[in-house]
Amino acid sequence: MAKLKARMPCEEMLPFTFGTVKLDETNLGVMTSVMALGEDAALSSALSDAHGVGFPKANRTLGNAGGPRCIWFGQRQAMLIGPAPDDRLQVYAALVDQSDGWCAVTVEGEDVEHVLERLVPVDLRRMHFKRGHTARTQLGHISASITRTGSQAFLILVFRSMAASLVHELSQAMRAVASRRGNG
Secondary structure (H helix, E strand, O other), rough: OOOOOOOOOOOOOOOEEOOOOEEOOOOOEEEEEEEEEOOOHHHHHHHHHHOOOOOOOOEEEEOOOOOEEEEEEEEEEEEEEEEEOOOOHHHOEEEEEHHHHHEEEEEEEOHHHHHHHHOOOOOOOOOOOOEEEEEEEOOOOOEEEEEEOOOOOEEEEEEEEHHHHHHHHHHHHHEEEEEEEOOO
C-alpha cells in the first residue's frame, strides 16, 4: 500500500528573497471558518472566553502570531487560526475546518509595500493600512486575504489551488522592485 505524505501548498517553491523582500510559507495550523448565526456580540464574547480573541470588526484582525488569531473574512465571517474551535461555539456560529484548503505566506521587508502595490488594488501603505488591518481583495488575478502583521510584514491567504500562481505573481513583482532598486 502506498504511503501518502501531507505536503504544504508551497513546498519546494519557498522561501526566497529578492532585493529587500522575503517570501516564505507559514504553517498556521488549524484554520476554522466562523460564520455568525446570531448576535455578533454574543459570538465575540464566546470566542473571547474560549480562545482569548473576540470576533473582529470588518477589515480587522484580533490576536497575534503564535497565539489564537481571528481574521475578518467577510460579512459576519471570520477565520479562527491556531486552536481547534471550542465545541461551545457551535451555538453561536457555523464552524467549518478549512485547514487544508488554504495557502498562507508571509511577505516582508523594506520594499514590501512597493511589491504589493504592483498587484493589489487596495492602498496598503502603513499610514492607511495599519497593523491589524485586513482586506479581502485581489492579488493579481487571485482572490486573497491580506493582513498587515508588522510595519514591513503581511500575511497573505489564498486558496490552496492558487499557491503556485501566488508565488509566481509575488516573485515577478519582487524581481521588478529589486531591479528598479538595483538589488536584482
